[in-house]
Amino acid sequence: MPENILTVRELTERLRANLEGAFPFVWVRGEVTNLTRPGSGHIYFSLKDREAQIQCVWFAQQQKRASRGQDFDPLTGEVYDGPRPSPLSVLRNGATMLCAGRISVYAARGQYQLVVELLQDEGRGMLAQAFEERKRKLMELGYFAVERKRLLPYDAKRVALITSAAGAAIHDFLTLGAQRGSGAQICLFPASVQGNAAAAEIVTALHRAGAQGWAQVIVLIRGGGSLEDLWPFNEEAVAEAVFRSRIPVLAGIGHEVDVTLADMTADARAATPSHAAQLLWPPRTELAQRLDDACGALRRAAAGRLAGMERSLQEQTKALRWLSPSRCLARLRERLERMLCALEKTLPQRLAGAGRQLAQKRDMLHARILRSLERREHALARLTLTVENADPLAPLKKGYALASAANGDILRSVRQVAPGQEIHVRLDNGRLSAIVSVVRPE
Amino acid sequence: MNETTEENLFERKMTRLQDIVDALESDDLPLEKSMSLYKEGLTCASFCKERLEKAHHELTVWQEGEMKPFAPREEEEPSDPAGGNAP
Numbered sequence: 001m002p003e004n005i006l007t008v009r010e011l012t013e014r015l016r017a018n019l020e021g022a023f024p025f026v027w028v029r030g031e032v033t034n035l036t037r038p039g040s041g042h043i044y045f046s047l048k049d050r051e052a053q054i055q056c057v058w059f060a061q062q063q064k065r066a067s068r069g070q071d072f073d074p075l076t077g078e079v080y081d082g083p084r085p086s087p088l089s090v091l092r093n094g095a096t097m098l099c100a101g102r103i104s105v106y107a108a109r110g111q112y113q114l115v116v117e118l119l120q121d122e123g124r125g126m127l128a129q130a131f132e133e134r135k136r137k138l139m140e141l142g143y144f145a146v147e148r149k150r151l152l153p154y155d156a157k158r159v160a161l162i163t164s165a166a167g168a169a170i171h172d173f174l175t176l177g178a179q180r181g182s183g184a185q186i187c188l189f190p191a192s193v194q195g196n197a198a199a200a201e202i203v204t205a206l207h208r209a210g211a212q213g214w215a216q217v218i219v220l221i222r223g224g225g226s227l228e229d230l231w232p233f234n235e236e237a238v239a240e241a242v243f244r245s246r247i248p249v250l251a252g253i254g255h256e257v258d259v260t261l262a263d264m265t266a267d268a269r270a271a272t273p274s275h276a277a278q279l280l281w282p283p284r285t286e287l288a289q290r291l292d293d294a295c296g297a298l299r300r301a302a303a304g305r306l307a308g309m310e311r312s313l314q315e316q317t318k319a320l321r322w323l324s325p326s327r328c329l330a331r332l333r334e335r336l337e338r339m340l341c342a343l344e345k346t347l348p349q350r351l352a353g354a355g356r357q358l359a360q361k362r363d364m365l366h367a368r369i370l371r372s373l374e375r376r377e378h379a380l381a382r383l384t385l386t387v388e389n390a391d392p393l394a395p396l397k398k399g400y401a402l403a404s405a406a407n408g409d410i411l412r413s414v415r416q417v418a419p420g421q422e423i424h425v426r427l428d429n430g431r432l433s434a435i436v437s438v439v440r441p442e
Numbered sequence: 443m444n445e446t447t448e449e450n451l452f453e454r455k456m457t458r459l460q461d462i463v464d465a466l467e468s469d470d471l472p473l474e475k476s477m478s479l480y481k482e483g484l485t486c487a488s489f490c491k492e493r494l495e496k497a498h499h500e501l502t503v504w505q506e507g508e509m510k511p512f513a514p515r516e517e518e519e520p521s522d523p524a525g526g527n528a529p
Contacts, residue, residue: 153456155453165503170514174501182452183497188512189504208504288494294459295487301466302480 009107016105019112023103028054028114032095033228043091047099047114048168055106056099058116063088087119093226097121130226131234134261138236143265150248150267153216155182155287156280160215160247162205165190168223169273171254176274181281187215193222198232202262204250206241218247219280220262221273224255233260242266252276396428414441453492459486 006014030047037043041060046053091097100118105111138144157268163169165188177186189205192198202220209218213367220242223235232238233253242249251263252270270276321327388394396402403411404424417423419436466476503512506518 157450160504165512165514174499174514177499181497181499182493183499185500185502187502187504187509212504284494284497288491291456291459291487291490291494294456294463297463298459298466298480298483298487301463302476302483305466305476309476361477 008110012105012107012110015112016107019103019105025100025102025117026114027098027100029096029098030054031089032097033093033226035091035093045091045093047097055111056116057113058119062117087121090121093120094228095121105356113281120165131261134234134236134239135264138239138243138261138265141243143239143261152248152250152268152279155184155282156179156217158214158216159184159186159210159280160209160218161186161188161221162191162202162209162218163221163273164193167193169193169221169252172223173219173221173273173277177277177281180277180283182284184281184286193232194225194229195232199235199238202232203237203241206238206245210245210247213247215247217280218245218249219252219276220249220266221252221270221276223273224258229256230254230260233262236261238262239265250276250279252279290322290422361432393426393428396426399428402426448505452490452497455490455493459483459490462486 028047030053033046033048033053035043041063043058043063044206045056045058046236047056048054084397087097090261097116098120099116100120101116102115103112104115106113106388142148161173163173170188174186177184187209189209191201191205193202194268206218209215220233222230230253233251242251242262242265248267249265250268251260251266252273252275253260253263254272255270259269268279270279392402402425404426405411405416406424407424409416411417411423417436417439419439421436423434423436424433425434462479465479466483470517471479474522501512501514504510
């Protein structure tokens with residue numbers, strides 16, 4: 001055997017000597033992937049970037065220091081104001097971490113690996129950064145615009161399902177869906193939902209479902225996973241196929257916290273595959289309740305209509321009775337009686353009234369006549385007095401005498417007589433005749 | 443695909459039932475028409491009830507350009523497969 005031929009162990013030992021000597025302590029930055037935490041307490045993962053990856057192991061005893069939380073930056077020595085979260089809590093697939101340690105060779109597998117001593121969170125992973133960049137771009141293209149979102153059909157009947165034929169997603173979706181809706185046809189367009197081929201297969205399935213045109217809605221679902229697992233749904237081609245789909249797309253990818261670009265582009269987003277079934281179909285109990293309500297309303301409406309008709313019939317019958325000739329006669333008779341009754345009541349009242357008026361007028365007449373008589377009596381008395389005062393015989397009582405000629409003329413002048421003529425003299429209590437002896441005018 | 447007559451029957455009958463209720467509540471319909479509508483409503487309701495009792499989703503798979511019967515495998519794969527599949 002030539003001396004330059006080495007055994008595997010020898011080669012490995014030489015590599016170990018070189019490698020471990022060359023990298024006794026090294027800092028390396030990369031994105032965490034393939035993270036496993038077996039029961040031993042040691043943590044295994046890979047760090048990767050676009051071109052390469054390296055296996056890493058973080059032994060349990062090294063983790064103890066980190067689990068207390070870090071109060072200084074192990075790289076720069078900067079002392080923090082307060083302790084930072086433990087790297088253990090931020091270590092997850094997709095996270096970009098800064099690892100310090102030594103390179104060792106694991107002879108049993110012929111692998112070199114980084115034995116981690118210190119670990120530091122480097123913020124969001126590169127995938128996350130790529131996600132943000134794409135998200136910005138697609139947003140500018142209007143992929144997420146609310147106004148282009150279409151409504152999902154209520155109680156969908158024809159559903160194109162795009163997911164893996166086996167797995168939790170289809171199981172959850174169908175299990176929950178079985179309790180909902182009034183019965184639908186679901187056509188599975190199988191596509192890998194993980195790995196390198198996934199994005200292309202999803203795009204093909206979307207195109208097929210769209211071209212076939214049978215479905216009312218396309219449902220794109222996948223179970224939960226790491227950012228890396230869900231990455232196909234962040235591929236631009238998938239988002240574009242969702243964007244261009246003529247059929248509304250409902251996406252339910254990962255868990256509640258996972259939001260992929262396909263989710264954001266879809267017409268509706270479900271938090272999980274089960275939630276997608278909830279958005280697609282109303283619970284069967286709800287449909288049954290709707291049906292019960294409609295049946296109740298039908299019975300009430302029919303009963304109401306019958307009752308209305310019965311009421312109307314009763315009213316018509318009543319109206320008919322009211323209009324019958326015998327009822328008309330009876331009403332007329334009744335009216336007549338009422339009028340007679342009224343008449344009987346009013347006649348004596350009116351007579352009494354007229355009597356009262358008559359008596360009043362009679363009294364008034366009587367009074368007026370009396371007053372008139374009195375006035376005339378007074379006037380008569382005054383006149384009588386006046387006449388009495390004017391009586392030519394009245395002065396005779398006072399001793400005066402009235403002389404008259406033989407022919408009866410009253411003597412007002414001595415020239416009416418001549419001596420010797422007979423004259424008549426009237427005194428108060430008798431008459432006498434005399435002969436004029438002398439006339440003496442004065 | 444039979445996308446017109448059969449599949450929307452439940453919803454159409456429900457709509458018809460609602461229309462009948464509305465008509466009975468509002469329109470001044472003759473008695474005979476009301477009764478025939480009521481009977482039609484009952485028929486719709488019993489149809490929908492039967493549909494709901496028997497409702498299930500039919501699952502097919504798109505293969506070689508046509509729909510074929512499909513039953514998902516019962517065994518569940520983990521939804522969060524842990525590592526081991528990186529290139």
